[in-house]
Amino acid sequence: MLFPLTIDLHGLAPDTSHPLHDAEVTTRGLCPRCGREHTLPAGVARAECAALMQQLEQYGRIDMQVPDHIADPHFSLDYLNGVARGQMFGVLVVRTQDGAYGTLRAFSAQYNRVWHVDGWVPPLLDVAAFDAQVAKDDPVINGLGREIRALDDAIVEERQASENQPCTPQSAQTLTDGEATPTPLDLLMQQRASLVDERRQLSQRSMRAIHELYRVRNFRGEIASLFDIFPAGRGVPTGTGDCCAPKLLQYAMQHNMTPLGLAEFYWGRESRSGARQHGEFYPSCQDKCYPILGYMLCGLEEETITG
Structure with a gap:
């Protein structure tokens, strides 16, 4: 899981003293624990990302740890150039407890519906527990969806029938205790609303x-x-929690590694909005990562100083 650095250190540490060190802050977040913003610069991670990009182009797949003849087609980069479009990748440069340096790699979320791929850090969650939760809830949620769609069809048919029915005293809506008696269309709409609310809550x-x-x-x-x-x-x-930065930092903490630099880039067909372009670097996202990264980075300053 830990890869050797590809850059030549020239006897230097991969920190601010190295000529390839990039001081730009790429990972940041506001910590709800201490109320401070914590940051991590790119460091030499962008140089290490460039090496990873070259490997991706060379192999054409992400399971680069296995020989070509047993490579899994699910991990081909064709996945990123098709309907699925591109995906974020990240590299974290770390120092181990014994003073060695190396890099960790991550891809965002799942790759072609797979959480674990050799050579890439695992997700934050317990995948078995996640699969069990999805297996329990999804069939019920999907079943409710089918019932709602069936009701949609019935509502359309009932509306068409009502429009074609001549308005006569016999077919007119009657009153009971001063209140209108629900029509068949009313009952269908009420049933649909109940199912929609049940599906939303589940x-x-x-x-x-x-x-x-x-x-x-x-x-x-x-x-x-x-x-x-x-x-x-x-x-x-x-x-x-599924972006590259949280996955990388979590793995580093679990294995007593000190982060020195982190960079993330987009690989594959451009995003639907056009905001993400192939081969470009991007900082950690604001809506999902800013709060979580602030918490995760809390305490790193002290560890970096004492390390």
């Missing part, structure tokens, strides 16, 4: 259960859930 419960599977560490040795980190009432954005 989806929210399922998403909360999934977010509870994420346990985030910081450099003070503390652990928090996503709900501890994000402001109350704001909600946790979908995909939080």
Whole structure:
């Protein structure tokens, strides 16, 4: 999982003393614990990203640790150039406990529906628990969706039938105790609204259960859930914790490595909005990563000084 540095250190550490060190802050966040913004510069990580880009072009796949004859077609870069479009990749330069230097690599979220790929850091969540939660809730949510679509068809048919029905005293809506008797269309609409509300509540419960599977560490040795980190009432954005930076930092902490620089780049067909372009570097995102990275980086300053 830990790769050797590709750049020549010339006897220097891969920190501010190295000529390839980039002081630009690429990873930042506001810590809800201490109220301060914590940052991490690119360091020499962009130079290491360039080496990773060359390898991606050379191999044409991300499972670069296995021979060509057993490479999995699911990990081909064709995935990033097709309908799925591109994806973010990241490199973290670290110092190990024994003073050695190396790099960690990550891809955002899943790659072609796969969480674990040799040579890349794992996700923050427990994948088995995630799969069990999805297997429990998704069939029910999808079943409710099918019922709602069936009702949509029935509502269209009932509306058409009502429009074609002549208005006669016999077909006119009657009154009971001064209130209108629900028409068949009214009943269908009420049933649909009830199912939509049931599906919404189940989806929210399922998403909360999934977010509870994420346990985030910081450099003070503390652990928090996503709900501890994000402001109350704001909600946790979908995909939080699945970006490259949180995955890289979590793995580094779990293995007692000190981060020295982090960089993330986009690889593949440009994003639908055009905001992400192939081969370009981008800082950590604001909506999902800013709160979580602030918490994760808390304490790194002291560790860097004492290390």
